[in-house]
Amino acid sequence: EDKVVQSPLSLVVHEGDTVTLNCSYEVTNFRSLLWYKQEKKAPTFLFMLTSSGIEKKSGRLSSILDKKELFSILNITATQTGDSAVYLCAGTLYGQNFVFGPGTRLSVLP
C-alpha cells in the first residue's frame, strides 16, 4: 500500500529558530513530491520536487528530495509566528492520484 509518513507530527519552536520537517514515502510509480502549508482552511502549494538533490527555495523556505532514500525535507529558517501551520507532504504517482501524509503541526511562539 502506498504510504507517506511525516515527522515530527507536532513541533513547537520560538521565533528565529530553524526547523526541519521530514517526509518519507513508500509509493509505487513515484513521480514527484509536493509540500503544502495549511493554516486555517485551504492548503496552499509550496514546492514540487521531481529530481533528487536539487534544492528549491522560496524566501526562508527550502526543500530537497532524495529519491534513493525516499525522503524529502522542508527547512524553514528564522521562523516567524506566521509560519505556524500544518505542513503537508504528498507523493504523486504516475497516472494516479496524490498520497498525502498526516502533516506536521508547527507552532512558532513569539
Place this chain on the structure above:
Amino acid sequence: SQTIHQWPATLVQPVGSPLSLECTVEGTSNPNLYWYRQAAGRGLQLLFYSVGIGQISSEVPQNLSASRPQDRQFILSSKKLLLSDSGFYLCAWAQGFNTEAFFGQGTRLTVV
C-alpha cells in the same frame, strides 16, 4: 488565472438529512477534480476524483457520492448524513495527474 470556489464554508446538519457541497473551477478546462476529507489532526483522505464529465472514481466506500455534471463543477452529496460524516471537506483541482493540486477553502461539516 485559475480559481476554485467551494461552498458553503460551514454547515451544520442533523443526522439523516441530505447533503450537497458544490465546487467550481474557473480559468481552466478539463481539470482533474478531487474531494478530500480531513478529520481533526489528520491528513487528507481522498474520497472521489474525476477526470472528466460524468466520470467519477470512488476511493473509499462510504455514505457519500459525487457527480460532475459540467466540466468545471464537482458536487459531493449524501442522501442521509451520519454523525461520522462530520469533518472538513476540501475540493481540489489539478491539470492532469502529474502536477500540483490547488485547493478550495473547504467546508466544515458538523452533523448533529
